[in-house]
Amino acid sequence: xxxxxxxxxxxxxxxxxxxxxxxxxxxxxxxxxxxxxxxxxxxxxxxxxxxxxxxxxxxxxxxxxxxxxxxxxxxxxxxxxxxxxxxxxxxxxxxxxxxxxxxxxxxxxxxxxxxxxxxxxxxxxxxxxxxxxxxxxxxxxxxxxxxxxxxxxxxxxxxxxxxxxxxxxxxxxxxxxxxxxxxxxxxxxxxxxxxxxxxxxxxxxxxxxxxxxxxxxxxxxxxxxxxxxxxxxxxxxxxxxxxxxxxxxxxxxxxxxxxxxxxxxxxxxxxxxxxxxxxxxxxxxxxxxxxxxxxxxxxxxxxxxxxxxxxxxxxxxxxxxxxxxxxxxxxxxxxxxxxx
Amino acid sequence: xxxxxxxxxxxxxxxxxxxxxxxxxxxxxxxxxxxxxxxxxxxxxxxxxxxxxxxxxxxxxxxxxxxxxxxxxxxxxxxxxxxxxxxxxxxxxxxxxxxxxxxxxxxxxxxxxxxxxxxxxxxxxxxxxxxxxxxxxxxxxxxxxxxxxxxxxxxxxxxxxxxxxxxxxxxxxxxxxxxxxxxxxxxxxxxxxxxxxxxxxxxxxxxxxxxxxxxxxxxxxxxxxxxxxxxxxxxxxxxxxxxxxxxxxxxxxxxxxxxxxxxxxxxxxxxxxxxxxxxxxxxxxxxxxxxxxxxxxxxxxxxxxxxxxxxxxxxxxxxxxxxxxxxxxxxxxxxxxxxxxxxxxxxxxxxxxxxxxxxxxxxxxxxxxxxxxxxxxxxxxxxxxxxxxxxxxxxxxxxxxxxxxxxxxxxxxxxxxxxxxxxxxxxxxxxxxxxxxxxxxxxxxxxxxxxxxxxxxxxxxxxxxxxxxxxxxxxxxxxxxxxxxxxxxxxxxxxxxxxxxxxxxxxxxxxxxxxxxxxxxxxxxxxxxxxxxxxxxxxxxxxxxx
Numbered sequence: 001x002x003x004x005x006x007x008x009x010x011x012x013x014x015x016x017x018x019x020x021x022x023x024x025x026x027x028x029x030x031x032x033x034x035x036x037x038x039x040x041x042x043x044x045x046x047x048x049x050x051x052x053x054x055x056x057x058x059x060x061x062x063x064x065x066x067x068x069x070x071x072x073x074x075x076x077x078x079x080x081x082x083x084x085x086x087x088x089x090x091x092x093x094x095x096x097x098x099x100x101x102x103x104x105x106x107x108x109x110x111x112x113x114x115x116x117x118x119x120x121x122x123x124x125x126x127x128x129x130x131x132x133x134x135x136x137x138x139x140x141x142x143x144x145x146x147x148x149x150x151x152x153x154x155x156x157x158x159x160x161x162x163x164x165x166x167x168x169x170x171x172x173x174x175x176x177x178x179x180x181x182x183x184x185x186x187x188x189x190x191x192x193x194x195x196x197x198x199x200x201x202x203x204x205x206x207x208x209x210x211x212x213x214x215x216x217x218x219x220x221x222x223x224x225x226x227x228x229x230x231x232x233x234x235x236x237x238x239x240x241x242x243x244x245x246x247x248x249x250x251x252x253x254x255x256x257x258x259x260x261x262x263x264x265x266x267x268x269x270x271x272x273x274x275x276x277x278x279x280x281x282x283x284x285x286x287x288x289x290x291x292x293x294x295x296x297x298x299x300x301x302x303x304x305x306x307x308x309x310x311x312x313x314x315x316x317x318x319x320x321x322x323x324x325x326x327x328x329x330x331x332x333x334x335x336x337x338x339x340x
Numbered sequence: 341x342x343x344x345x346x347x348x349x350x351x352x353x354x355x356x357x358x359x360x361x362x363x364x365x366x367x368x369x370x371x372x373x374x375x376x377x378x379x380x381x382x383x384x385x386x387x388x389x390x391x392x393x394x395x396x397x398x399x400x401x402x403x404x405x406x407x408x409x410x411x412x413x414x415x416x417x418x419x420x421x422x423x424x425x426x427x428x429x430x431x432x433x434x435x436x437x438x439x440x441x442x443x444x445x446x447x448x449x450x451x452x453x454x455x456x457x458x459x460x461x462x463x464x465x466x467x468x469x470x471x472x473x474x475x476x477x478x479x480x481x482x483x484x485x486x487x488x489x490x491x492x493x494x495x496x497x498x499x500x501x502x503x504x505x506x507x508x509x510x511x512x513x514x515x516x517x518x519x520x521x522x523x524x525x526x527x528x529x530x531x532x533x534x535x536x537x538x539x540x541x542x543x544x545x546x547x548x549x550x551x552x553x554x555x556x557x558x559x560x561x562x563x564x565x566x567x568x569x570x571x572x573x574x575x576x577x578x579x580x581x582x583x584x585x586x587x588x589x590x591x592x593x594x595x596x597x598x599x600x601x602x603x604x605x606x607x608x609x610x611x612x613x614x615x616x617x618x619x620x621x622x623x624x625x626x627x628x629x630x631x632x633x634x635x636x637x638x639x640x641x642x643x644x645x646x647x648x649x650x651x652x653x654x655x656x657x658x659x660x661x662x663x664x665x666x667x668x669x670x671x672x673x674x675x676x677x678x679x680x681x682x683x684x685x686x687x688x689x690x691x692x693x694x695x696x697x698x699x700x701x702x703x704x705x706x707x708x709x710x711x712x713x714x715x716x717x718x719x720x721x722x723x724x725x726x727x728x729x730x731x732x733x734x735x736x737x738x739x740x741x742x743x744x745x746x747x748x749x750x751x752x753x754x755x756x757x758x759x760x761x762x763x764x765x766x767x768x769x770x771x772x773x774x775x776x777x778x779x780x781x782x783x784x785x786x787x788x789x790x791x792x793x794x795x796x797x798x799x800x801x802x803x804x805x806x807x808x809x810x811x812x813x814x815x816x817x818x819x820x821x822x823x824x825x826x827x828x829x830x831x832x833x834x835x836x837x838x839x840x841x842x843x844x845x846x847x848x849x850x851x852x853x854x855x856x857x858x859x860x861x862x863x864x865x866x867x868x869x870x871x872x873x874x875x876x877x878x879x880x881x882x883x884x885x886x
Contacts, residue, residue, distance in 0.1 A: 038745075040826075043823075043835070043838075043839065044839060044842070046669070046670060046671020046672075047671060047828070047829065047830070047831075048662075048671055048673065048830070049662035049669055049671045049673055050662075050669045050670065050671040051669070052671075053671065068828065069828070070745045070826050070827060070828045071826070071827050071828075071831075072826045073567070073729075073823055073824060073826070074567065076567040076568050076570075077566075077567040077726075077823075077824065079570065080566055080567055080570050080572060080730070081730065081733055081826065083570060083572075084385075084572060084730060084733060084734055085733060085734065085737060085744075088737055088738070090733070090744050090745060090826055101570075159552075159553045161553065161564055161568065162548060162553075162560075162564065162568075167568075195469075196470065196552065196553055197469075197470075198470075198548050198549060198550075198551065198552065198553075199548060199549065200842065201454075201458070201841055201842055202458070202461055202549060204844065205458070205841075205849065206458065206461045206462060207469075211844065211846075212647070212648035212649075212845070212846035212849075213646050213647065213648045213649055213846055213849070215462055223844065224844070226844075227844040230843065230844035230845045231844055231845055231846070233665065233668055233845060234664060234665065234668075234843070234844070234845025234846055234847040234848055235648070235845065235846055235847070236647055236652070236654045236665065236846065236847050238665075288668055289669070289670065289671070291843075291844075327568075327569060328569050328571075332399065332400065335400070335553060338553060339553060339554050
């Protein structure tokens with residue numbers, strides 16, 4: 001009978017040792033001179049080899065502040081982690097909290113000050129230009145168009161519980177029809193044959209007909225306002241026209257923020273980095289690396305964005321606090337409507 | 341029967357009492373440090389009585405639980421049925437291309453779902469999208485490898501003589517199967533059923549990709565709560581629920597595995613199909629298996645040569661550099677990611693083979709209490725990846741163990757996933773060693789340690805070598821646990837692929853599939869090599885040296 005107790009004992013000893021280790025926090029001091037700070041970002045933020053990283057290198061050259069980038073998962077995972085580690089953060093600056101997650105981030109727990117807007121983008125219905133030409137049909141423009149009989153069985157959207165563009169599109173319909181009216185809108189959309197995919201990639205590449213080389217047969221998909229320029233930029237050989245267009249009246253505005261994490265050991269250096277993230281030197285590289293628009297109005301867009309991206313003048317949006325308060329309930333209600 | 345085995349072992353040549361704890365120490369410490377401590381820390385932080393009742397009364401939970409359970413049961417049963425014939429043929433017969441078929445069967449299990457899943461979706465009929473049957477079919481496809489491996493390693497040691505004798509005595513093929521083969525295979529059947537059940541119960545990628553909004557597993561719901569709703573409390577409650585269910589299943593099944601353990605003296609050997617019947621059987625099974633398993637892989641590979649509507653080598657030509665187009669970069673360096681992944685795979689394989697090998701020997705030599713370690717090492721497979729990721733985040737957050745974003749946490753995470761496979765591959769082999777072999781060693785004058793070395797350790801050396809490849813391949817393709825760890829530096833291959841595939845535009849897409857093809861090739865190469873060159877012909881299934 002000695003065996004199990006030994007085994008358990010070894011487990012217990014290790015846990016106790018670790019618990020003891022966890023108790024002792026080291027004294028840390030902010031140092032002058034060269035410092036290294038950590039930028040926490042979502043997965044699609046490049047850690048190396050892009051124009052954004054080159055811009056960060058010039059920041060280091062000017063300030064003696066080295067920026068180490070860590071990626072924490074998708075934006076939702078990143079914010080959850082930041083909440084769990086509030087006060088003892090994984091890094092000094094966080095990039096990319098958006099307005100659908102912002103409420104959790106701005107209740108004073110995560111950031112030292114109100115975070116700064118760094119970029120924005122839109123989630124919009126994209127259409128397959130060739131398909132609509134072949135069928136001699138005008139592409140839809142507004143959310144109300146999508147429930148018209150001529151667009152029956154043409155649209156594929158993402159599940160708002162599983163995908164961030166899916167959630168943004170649901171939020172667009174809630175902003176458009178109000179908290180009491182969006183359910184009716186979705187009943188009509190369901191009756192008009194909307195298809196639900198679980199992720200952006202399966203909607204855009206497997207179901208949508210407009211993406212290059214796709215096998216899909218749906219000419220309408222919920223994607224980004226910047227997807228058409230991406231199709232142009234990443235075509236090989238280069239093309240001069242976009243295969244897809246954007247229904248400008250269906251867009252939800254996503255705004256991303258960056259801020260200094262509460263508990264940083266280098267608050268001054270962190271603040272300087274956040275400031276740098278809003279300067280033209282950094283902002284001008286955003287469109288062609290992250291496919292978002294610079295928050296800094298002084299920065300000109302690349303030609304391919306001016307030509308093919310649609311920046312709606314009056315996109316739908318909702319208050320972050322409103323989104324945080326109702327998100328789960330909206331997702332549950334949406335489930336009931338779409339699954340019946 | 342089990343009781344007699346215990347007495348036999350007790351009678352002669354027992355290792356000293358401290359032997360088992362000594363063998364078990366390292367695995368137990370590793371498990372405590374990187375699994376029990378982080379998960380325990382997270383649960384201690386966020387579990388409240390209030391959140392427990394909230395979550396358990398949440399609308400829709402019954403539906404999620406019901407779907408999780410039934411699809412796992414159906415997927416497991418179907419996987420066993422479908423995998424039975426390939427497991428038999430690959431374990432018993434020698435034929436040209438056997439190792440290649442083994443690789444084709446194994447690769448889908450190793451590759452991340454994001455990679456093969458996309459090809460799988462393309463092959464499904466349109467009206468299958470978002471259905472439960474699509475999920476079940478995909479689960480069978482991905483998990484056949486488990487049955488071929490675990491059942492196969494058992495089948496390989498069923499002595500030819502027993503089945504031949506039964507046939508001579510007039511047993512029909514059905515009687516032979518029912519009364520001779522199945523009882524002998526029972527531990528292998530339990531082992532593979534348990535692993536397939538664990539994997540399908542906790543299925544995330546496949547369900548996300550194919551299930552549609554109506555078909556959600558507990559694992560998907562846990563991730564949704566933690567990452568979309570910011571409800572870590574609720575996620576933790578569900579994670580505990582899932583862990584309790586799976587721990588009960590694993591405990592129960594390990595009891596059956598022990599009870600049904602049979603002693604087989606056999607040195608396994610592969611033979612050529614001789615009679616026309618045998619040749620027909622081998623031919624049919626191999627052809628059917630290869631076609632079914634290879635088609636999605638072929639679709640995947642072909643996509644790396646597609647650019648829009650044309651065939652093109654562009655994606656392959658640009659693999660060596662970070663620019664997708666001159667002047668435009670997404671920051672993915674394909675070849676660098678491959679090297680990162682290979683380095684992690686080597687480390688994870690080393691860790692899991694050492695830990696898993698020690699654990700298997702401890703479990704094999706222990707009497708009743710080996711199960712504690714056995715089940716404990718399986719638990720990480722039943723724990724939601726997001727729970728482990730968040731646990732590590734808050735457990736190792738203070739110096740001197742501020743290990744967040746340490747690069748080596750990723751191979752450690754991979755080893756957590758791979759170790760149970762190493763253990764599962766070795767324990768049945770150890771349990772099949774007849775007590776007489778140890779007794780014989782004692783009679784011939786060997787000390788207990790010498791006998792243990794000559795019998796137990798040598799018996800697992802060949803399967804252990806195969807396990808190195810298995811663990812390395814698991815690490816190469818690991819995606820779920822990696823995504824929830826905070827990472828610095830270069831991404832692993834699966835993460836790089838996911839980043840490329842989540843972009844609009846034909847070039848990143850084709851590059852993503854080119855990288856996936858490289859992952860496929862690396863995984864297949866590791867499997868084939870582990871099976872043959874390095875470790876002797878036949879590898880895992882050929883333990884003739886033992």
